[in-house]
Amino acid sequence: MDLNNPLSSSESSTDSSSDSSSGSSELDAAISKAAILAVNAMFDAVRGDDDDEDDDDDDEVVRPRFKRRVTIVRRRQEDEARLMRNYFVDEPIYNAKMFRRRYRMSKRLFLQICDDLAAEYPFFQQRYDGSGKLGFSTKLKCTSALRQLAYGTSVDTFDENFGIQKEPHGSNNDINVFEASPFLEELISGLAPTTSFYANDNFYKSGYYLGDGIYPEYAIFVKTFTDPIDNKRKLFKKKQELARKDIERAFGVLKKRWKVISNPSRYWDKDKMQSVIYTCIILHNMILQDEDKAFCQDYDPEDPSLDPEYWTQETPMEQRIKNTHAIKSGETHNMLMADLVDQVWTTRSRQDEAVPDLNEYVSDDDA
Structure with missing residues (x-):
């Protein structure tokens, strides 16, 4: 600053104000740039993790993304034979009274119902399945249906004995x-x-x-x-x-x-x-x-x-x-x-x- 020049003070003040304004703008620009760089760095980090996972996946053996169906081998002939021994042979294990108690009806009526259902509805007929195996008999199907009504349980309850399981598929006064x-x-x-x-x-x-x-x-x-x-x-x-x-x-x-x-x-x-x-x-x-x-x-x-x-x-x-x-x-x-x-x-x-x-x-x- 020149004391002999009266304009030197004014010019110096103007220059100082200009430098301050310029410095403030540069600071704002730097802050904005740093924020953008920080956001981009976060995105890069996320993409980097994904890329790493993809790289790890590439290193592993590609396996099919589906679950294999578990095949349960049911010995239908043994289930049929057990049912026949229990109730339907000449000298069954369980007598007529036990049959009446568990089936809620006489054996004569049960067999009549079996014949009528098999004659009217294909579901109750004994047929071969897609693999060529002989399916469940009419007696076993009717037995399972009656037990569900009599005991109020689901078909899965009788899976161990009959080999039949369920197929996948306010206040009231x-x-x-x-x-x-x-x-x-x-x-x-x-x-x-x-x-x-x-x-x-x-x-x-x-x-x-x-x-x-x-x-x-x-x-x-x-x-x-x-x-x-x-x-x-x-x-x-x-x-x-x-x-x-x-x-x-x-x-x-x-x-x-x-x-x-x-x-x-x-x-x-x-x-x-x-x-x-x-x-x-x-x-x-x-x-x-x-x-x-x-x-x-x-x-x-x-x-x-x-x-x-x-x-x-x-x-x-x-x-x-x-x-x-x-x-x-x-x-x-x-x-x-x-x-x-x-x-x-x-x-x-x-x-x-x-x-x-x-x-x-x-x-x-x-x-």
Whole structure:
């Protein structure tokens, strides 16, 4: 700085400011460049690791990326021979009582079912598989199916004895189940079977169903009394609960014989659930018929509901609305309850008949 030159101070100050501004820009540029280099270095490091892994893979022997199927050698002939020795030879290891206990039916009925299934469904026929080996027999397949129903277990449970395994492939209380069931839809559509009757000399077009206190006051429900106030209602409460108990015991017979019903469902598909229930009911009826315990009341072979086409017809919307109002009529419910209470009371002298013993229809199936 020149003291004799007045402009020297100003020029020096300007130069200093310019140098400071230039230095600041260079610093910012350096920081930005360093940040970019750091990011690139990280990316290079990641790519380097991948390249190293690829190099390591190249050094190793390339192997196929699939799992080989494990073949289980099942001695089907031995399984068949064991089953025959146990139950189906002239002098089997297990007698007729043990057969009845484990198969839930007589040997005669079981063999009849085997013949019928083999004649109707190819699955139950004994055939050769793709490798030319003779497959499972009809008796063994039917045995496996019945054991699943009787004991409520999966097919894998019997793999060791029969050599058959499975092929690879909200809260619901009574009223919730009823509201979501197809049965309510059948009532609204007017397709559900029904019958007319008289109660206390009053005519009712449709039948009713016994229920407990959780059900709503619909015309189709007859409930019991929580706190009966007089002898008439006490008697009705007793008779209604006795009738409900008999119905529940009837289902208890099925659950005792077929444990698959007692356990939580193993299926998510509703059609499969329905098929399991129907199978158990049909087998139960066949067993009763085989043991001369079956009875059928008011069966009409000409009933139109037996035709599958009957359930495909559509009901007009006006009729559906009318049926819905009739089903949910609280007035009809109260009238029906009053008439049934009076009917039970006036006929009480004739209601001392013995209640049928359902134990006659229960077998020793606790195995």
